Structures are given as structure tokens and as C-alpha cells.
Amino acid sequence: MSFDRRKFIIGSIAGLASKGILADSCKFLLTPQQPEGPFYPTTSPLDTDADLTMVKGQQAKGQVVVVKGIIQDQFCRAVENAVVEVWQACHTGRYNHPSDTSRAKIDPHFQYYALMKTNSKGEYSYKTIIPGAYKASRYWTRPPHIHYKVSLRGYEELITQLYFKGNEFNQRDGILNGLSNEEKNKVIVEFKKDESGFLTGKFIVNIKKL
Numbered sequence: 427m428s429f430d431r432r433k434f435i436i437g438s439i440a441g442l443a444s445k446g447i448l449a450d451s452c453k454f455l456l457t458p459q460q461p462e463g464p465f466y467p468t469t470s471p472l473d474t475d476a477d478l479t480m481v482k483g484q485q486a487k488g489q490v491v492v493v494k495g496i497i498q499d500q501f502c503r504a505v506e507n508a509v510v511e512v513w514q515a516c517h518t519g520r521y522n523h524p525s526d527t528s529r530a531k532i533d534p535h536f537q538y539y540a541l542m543k544t545n546s547k548g549e550y551s552y553k554t555i556i557p558g559a560y561k562a563s564r565y566w567t568r569p570p571h572i573h574y575k576v577s578l579r580g581y582e583e584l585i586t587q588l589y590f591k592g593n594e595f596n597q598r599d600g601i602l603n604g605l606s607n608e609e610k611n612k613v614i615v616e617f618k619k620d621e622s623g624f625l626t627g628k629f630i631v632n633i634k635k636l
């Protein structure tokens with residue numbers, strides 16, 4: 427095939443994909459729903475920016491990570507202006523929430539919640555720390571996870587959780603193991619050092635356009 431012809435075909439496919447005509451070739455599963463859990467904020471937090479590692483100029487404890495996220499629909503088209511809420515425990519495994527009665531210490535310099543909006547490419551990002559594992563019952567330790575709520579008019583609201591690849595508690599988690607292997611791959615994220623020097627993970631979320 428000539429170079430020009432190949433370029434034409436690739437260009438045509440890219441064009442169709444951007445219009446959503448190749449929806450059937452979209453291999454992405456919808457991101458599975460996961461329980462909201464009891465620790466969604468009861469009141470609007472004052473500090474909701476995309477850097478959870480710093481409160482009043484002081485650094486939170488724990489391993490800093492960066493999440494680079496993309497919100498897409500079921501046809502793999504970018505979703506602009508999606509509202510992305512995340513909430514999580516601090517490095518000790520404690521939530522800043524009245525229902526969390528564990529004895530683990532609150533980190534006063536950690537921002538437990540963030541609220542973001544996606545750009546025209548469906549992207550958002552935030553800096554946080556790997557949350558601590560915590561006991562959900564005597565025999566059950568929840569692996570580190572970040573809770574998510576993604577919403578936008580015209581789309582089905584998604585409540586899910588992001589997990590950290592390779593964590594020792596993933597394999598025995600009753601909630602994570604309620605998912606198929608394919609679904610697990612949607613919510614377990616690998617973090618690697620990137621050029622910025624931060625452990626960075628890419629989380630692609632697919633929500634359903636109604």
C-alpha cells in the first residue's frame with residue numbers, strides 16, 4: 427500500500443472515531459459501580475482543590491502520587507465538564523468523617539476531598555497520597571482506595587473506587603472481588619514514576635451517556 431493511501435485510511439478512521447461512528451469498535455467497558463461507603467462528606471469541605479497533599483501550607487504525611495484521569499462515554503468520546511469528586515482516607519486509613527470511629531489518627535494537613543471538572547479532552551488530574559488500608563470488620567481489611575463520584579447531566583452517575591495495583595490487600599477484598607477480571611482491570615491503576623518524578627497513574631473512566 428502506498429504511503430499516501432495508508433495515510434488517507436488512517437486519517438479517515440481517526441475522523442470517524444472522533445465523530446463516534448466507530449462506536450462498535452470501542453473496546454472499553456463501562457467502569458463498574460462500587461459502593462459509595464459511609465464516608466462521603468456530610469458538609470461541603472472548604473478546601474476542594476486538586477492538591478490534597480497540602481493544607482494551610484503544611485505537607486500531609488504519606489506517599490505522594492499523581493492521578494491523571496480521563497472521563498469518556500461508552501463510545502470512548504471525551505466527556506467535557508464532567509464533575510469529578512474524590513474522597514479518601516489519609517495515610518493512617520482514617521477518614522475525616524463523623525462516622526469513622528477508628529482510633530487511627532487524623533492527619534490535619536491532608537485534604538480528604540477534592541472537586542474537579544474535566545477539560546475539553548475529558549481530562550483532570552490531582553495530587554494526593556496513597557491512603558492507608560483500614561479495617562472494615564475484624565477479619566476484613568479494605569485495601570487502599572480512592573472513592574469517586576462522576577456526574578454530568580445527560581449521563582448516568584458513576585460511583586466507583588480506584589485501587590492501587592500490587593497492593594497486598596487487593597486479593598482478599600470482598601468488594602473488589604465482586605468484579606470480573608475485566609472490570610477489576612478498569613479500577614486497578616498502576617503507578618509509575620514519570621518525568622515529573624512523581625508516582626503517576628492513569629485512570630480512564632467510562633460513564634454511560636443516556
Ligand SMILES: [Fe+2]
Nearest residue numbers: 463465571573
Ligand atoms: Fe473507603
